[in-house]
Amino acid sequence: MNQPNWNEDEFDLTLSQRTEELYRVPNMEPKADGFIEAAVLPLRDMVIFPRMVSPIFIGREASLMALEEAQTKEQTVIGLTQRDPDVEDPTAEDFLPIGVEMAVGRLLDMPDGSHSALVQGRRRVEIVEFLRLKPYIRVRARIIHEPNAADRQTQALMRSVLNQFERCIQLDRSIPEEAHVFALNISEPGWLADMITTSLGLTYEAKLRLLMILEPKARLGQLTNLLAAELDVLELEDEIHTRVQNEVDKSQREYYLREQMKQIQTELGEGDIFTRDTVDLKKRLETTVLPDEVRKAAMKEVERLSQMPPMAPEVGIIRTYIDWILDLPWNNLTADNLDVKNAAKTLERDHFGLKKAKERILEYIAVRSLKPKKERQPILCFVGPPGVGKTSLGRSIADSLGRKFVRVSLGGVRDEAEIRGHRRTYIGALPGRIIQTMKRAGASNPLFMLDEIDKLYSDFRGDPASAMLEVLDPEQNNSFSDHYLELPFDLSKVMFVTTANSLSSIPAPLLDRMEVIEFPGYIEEEKVEIANRYLIPRQIEENGIEELGVAFELPALQRIIREYTYEAGVRGLEREIGRVCRKVARMKAEGKKYPTAITPDLVEKFLGPQQVFPSEAERQNEVGVATSLAWTETGGEIMAVEVAIIEGKGGLQMTGQMGEVMQESAQAAMTYIKSRAAALKIDMDMFERMDIHIHMPEGGIPKDGPSAGITMATAIISALTGRHVLKHVGMTGEITLRGRVLPIGGVREKVLAAHRAGLKTVILPEKNMKDLVELPKTVRSEMKIVPVQHMDDVLEIALGKQKVIDPPKPRKRQDEQGEE
Numbered sequence: 001m002n003q004p005n006w007n008e009d010e011f012d013l014t015l016s017q018r019t020e021e022l023y024r025v026p027n028m029e030p031k032a033d034g035f036i037e038a039a040v041l042p043l044r045d046m047v048i049f050p051r052m053v054s055p056i057f058i059g060r061e062a063s064l065m066a067l068e069e070a071q072t073k074e075q076t077v078i079g080l081t082q083r084d085p086d087v088e089d090p091t092a093e094d095f096l097p098i099g100v101e102m103a104v105g106r107l108l109d110m111p112d113g114s115h116s117a118l119v120q121g122r123r124r125v126e127i128v129e130f131l132r133l134k135p136y137i138r139v140r141a142r143i144i145h146e147p148n149a150a151d152r153q154t155q156a157l158m159r160s161v162l163n164q165f166e167r168c169i170q171l172d173r174s175i176p177e178e179a180h181v182f183a184l185n186i187s188e189p190g191w192l193a194d195m196i197t198t199s200l201g202l203t204y205e206a207k208l209r210l211l212m213i214l215e216p217k218a219r220l221g222q223l224t225n226l227l228a229a230e231l232d233v234l235e236l237e238d239e240i241h242t243r244v245q246n247e248v249d250k251s252q253r254e255y256y257l258r259e260q261m262k263q264i265q266t267e268l269g270e271g272d273i274f275t276r277d278t279v280d281l282k283k284r285l286e287t288t289v290l291p292d293e294v295r296k297a298a299m300k301e302v303e304r305l306s307q308m309p310p311m312a313p314e315v316g317i318i319r320t321y322i323d324w325i326l327d328l329p330w331n332n333l334t335a336d337n338l339d340v341k342n343a344a345k346t347l348e349r350d351h352f353g354l355k356k357a358k359e360r361i362l363e364y365i366a367v368r369s370l371k372p373k374k375e376r377q378p379i380l381c382f383v384g385p386p387g388v389g390k391t392s393l394g395r396s397i398a399d400s401l402g403r404k405f406v407r408v409s410l411g412g413v414r415d416e417a418e419i420r421g422h423r424r425t426y427i428g429a430l431p432g433r434i435i436q437t438m439k440r441a442g443a444s445n446p447l448f449m450l451d452e453i454d455k456l457y458s459d460f461r462g463d464p465a466s467a468m469l470e471v472l473d474p475e476q477n478n479s480f481s482d483h484y485l486e487l488p489f490d491l492s493k494v495m496f497v498t499t500a501n502s503l504s505s506i507p508a509p510l511l512d513r514m515e516v517i518e519f520p521g522y523i524e525e526e527k528v529e530i531a532n533r534y535l536i537p538r539q540i541e542e543n544g545i546e547e548l549g550v551a552f553e554l555p556a557l558q559r560i561i562r563e564y565t566y567e568a569g570v571r572g573l574e575r576e577i578g579r580v581c582r583k584v585a586r587m588k589a590e591g592k593k594y595p596t597a598i599t600p601d602l603v604e605k606f607l608g609p610q611q612v613f614p615s616e617a618e619r620q621n622e623v624g625v626a627t628s629l630a631w632t633e634t635g636g637e638i639m640a641v642e643v644a645i646i647e648g649k650g651g652l653q654m655t656g657q658m659g660e661v662m663q664e665s666a667q668a669a670m671t672y673i674k675s676r677a678a679a680l681k682i683d684m685d686m687f688e689r690m691d692i693h694i695h696m697p698e699g700g701i702p703k704d705g706p707s708a709g710i711t712m713a714t715a716i717i718s719a720l721t722g723r724h725v726l727k728h729v730g731m732t733g734e735i736t737l738r739g740r741v742l743p744i745g746g747v748r749e750k751v752l753a754a755h756r757a758g759l760k761t762v763i764l765p766e767k768n769m770k771d772l773v774e775l776p777k778t779v780r781s782e783m784k785i786v787p788v789q790h791m792d793d794v795l796e797i798a799l800g801k802q803k804v805i806d807p808p809k810p811r812k813r814q815d816e817q818g819e820e
């Protein structure tokens with residue numbers, strides 16, 4: 001039997017029709033005792049509610065008879081539900097005690113010989129008595145009257161049922177929305193419950209239970225419970241549905257877009273770009289020279305690529321990766337030019353001096369030419385101040401060997417990943433600097449310059465120095481591992497040249513693997529030579545004034561070197577020469593008269609007032625000021641040490657950013673002086689009555705090291721004895737408590753700085769004399785270099801022999817000073 005359903009097409013009745021009494025039932029008014037007598041229509045698996053319209057199918061003969069007779073007599077029937085639907089001939093016990101009086105519409109004959117009819121429930125009845133069972137059942141029943149109005153409690157129940165019903169309709173699309181409007185307009189509580197019950201897809205048992213509840217309030221109560229349970233299920237269903245729908249929507253959208261793209265590509269005659277692309281990549285991989293292992297790995301990636309939807313986010317990542325593999329020089333060597341004579345010519349052509357470096361390169365080329373299979377490449381380390389030609393010599397070596405030249409700066413690299421790259425799982429990952437530079441080189445045996453290897457940092461982000469170790473270790477660098485590539489890369493054919501300003505800050509294990517070649521700073525004569533041979537011609541050419549015949553006079557060049565630059569290298573010199581050339585170029589371009597001979601006066605005119613003052617050389621002989629020679633990363637420097645004695649209690653004060661070692665060195669000097677006070681003619685009592693203040697000017701620059709020891713001692717003794725320090729004397733050396741002078745480092749740079757500053761005498765520890773071998777001859781001939789072993793020797797040279805006329809007294813402190 002059919003379940004009643006609002007959506008039944010066959011009996012599509014509007015809601016308003018359902019509210020009306022469809023069928024006339026004039027003969028069924030209750031008798032005086034309130035009972036009615038009517039035929040029974042036994043119902044199986046079906047519950048009819050008052051006012052509900054429903055089709056029924058009539059199978060049983062008895063039922064047909066009951067209906068026909070009711071129609072002829074224009075009477076209603078009572079729909080009674082069987083307890084057990086399978087009973088064919090039910091008797092009184094087989095029925096539920098509550099039924100619904102129904103009006104019956106026209107009987108329809110069906111093609112299979114059965115019949116159907118539309119029925120509409122009228123009201124609940126309670127069976128009082130079975131009048132007869134044959135040929136069809138007739139009963140006497142009591143009409144159950146339901147109240148039209150609702151008390152407040154019932155009204156609340158009605159409202160809550162309505163709310164639940166509304167929510168149900170939102171969630172369950174099978175219930176038409178107007179059902180809610182309809183329900184809203186029902187004022188009778190019992191009817192509201194019945195109407196909602198029939199609208200919902202409740203189970204048969206639930207419906208039966210609701211039919212049996214005669215009290216409207218109780219019926220509503222039961223209904224809210226059922227609705228709550230129903231809502232739970234519906235909400236869960238809805239949630240699942242939404243989730244499924246979202247998934248479906250997304251993949252449908254993608255599918256749709258992809259189809260569209262295909263169509264667009266076909267329209268444009270491009271075919272399937274993506275497929276063509278992967279085929280292309282495969283072809284390239286097959287034809288490019290690659291190690292087998294690399295090719296295999298790359299092919300695998302192409303396979304992955306071809307199985308991906310073209311819009312997948314990984315596509316770009318994999319493509320970039322394959323491009324990297326294809327672009328890297330895995331195994332294409334350039335042929336070396338191992339002609340020693342030719343190399344010598346190239347090196348001489350490009351650079352002045354730098355004998356040691358050039359010789360080492362030529363030796364290397366010679367060995368290679370005799371033993372071409374020799375695998376190991378030397379790792380050279382060029383150490384020296386900036387602008388002395390380290391980089392440009394590297395370039396020239398590459399030139400003479402016929403190798404590619406690449407360069408990467410390691411200055412400030414803190415993170416190992418900068419050298420080794422990031423794993424591909426990181427967004428935007430790339431190979432590290434080594435692999436990137438190899439790609440730029442385009443050959444697997446370039447000359448690879450690693451600049452500023454002394455400026456590598458190491459901290460919590462990993463140790464870039466250890467990664468560099470792998471790069472520079474001939475045992476390991478044939479399979480250098482980059483995090484991005486994840487494939488070993490052979491660096492063993494690369495010729496590495498590193499550069500540094502200072503040896504001391506290169507990590508020892510790295511230094512161990514390198515062959516150090518020192519580049520000293522240049523003296524003036526060398527600078528002049530380099531300028532004439534290389535810098536001036538280059539600048540003249542770069543500024544397009546070849547035709548003008550411009551020449552720099554020697555005094556002009558000297559003036560630039562002395563008054564406009566202060567450096568160990570020639571970078572500043574080249575810059576100033578360039579400026580002069582540009583001035584001339586501009587005059588020419590403006591049609592003015594331009595000079596061809598650059599004189600010292602023109603230099604001042606073009607470059608402005610003097611920039612560097614050799615103040616030290618112009619100084620007077622002074623008390624309490626001595627000149628120290630210092631080593632810095634940019635070459636040597638001369639530095640004044642000032643000492644003042646002031647009233648106090650024997651303290652020692654040190655300023656000018658002096659490091660710990662330097663301060664200790666000052667204390668050692670003090671102790672030595674005290675122990676020699678008598679010989680130096682210093683009154684011992686004086687130490688009790690005064691403070692000594694040592695200051696190193698240019699207080700902003702940190703200074704350290706023991707090599708100012710003898711200078712500090714000299715300055716203090718000068719201050720205590722009132723003897724002048726000779727202005728043309730510079731010195732360097734460590735002092736011991738007994739006054740012995742110990743050797744120090746950076747001698748060449750220091751001596752060159754002294755020479756640059758115009759000092760005439762340099763005091764050096766005797767043991768350092770061996771370091772002077774490579775000093776240019778002019779320097780040795782223009783300056784007196786005096787080896788010393790003891791502080792006594794130092795004083796003899798540095799302090800004038802003049803008599804002290806007025807022995808010094810400690811100066812009064814500022815706050816107590818009256819007049820001075």
Ligand code: ADP
Nearest residue numbers: 350351352386387388389390391392530534570
């Ligand atoms: P570094 O790498 O040591 O800092 P560079 O190689 O950059 O110095 O040199 C700076 C400039 O000085 C370059 O133009 C270079 O050609 C020039 N130069 C330095 N030394 C010489 C030299 N001995 N002969 C010719 N040119 C030189």
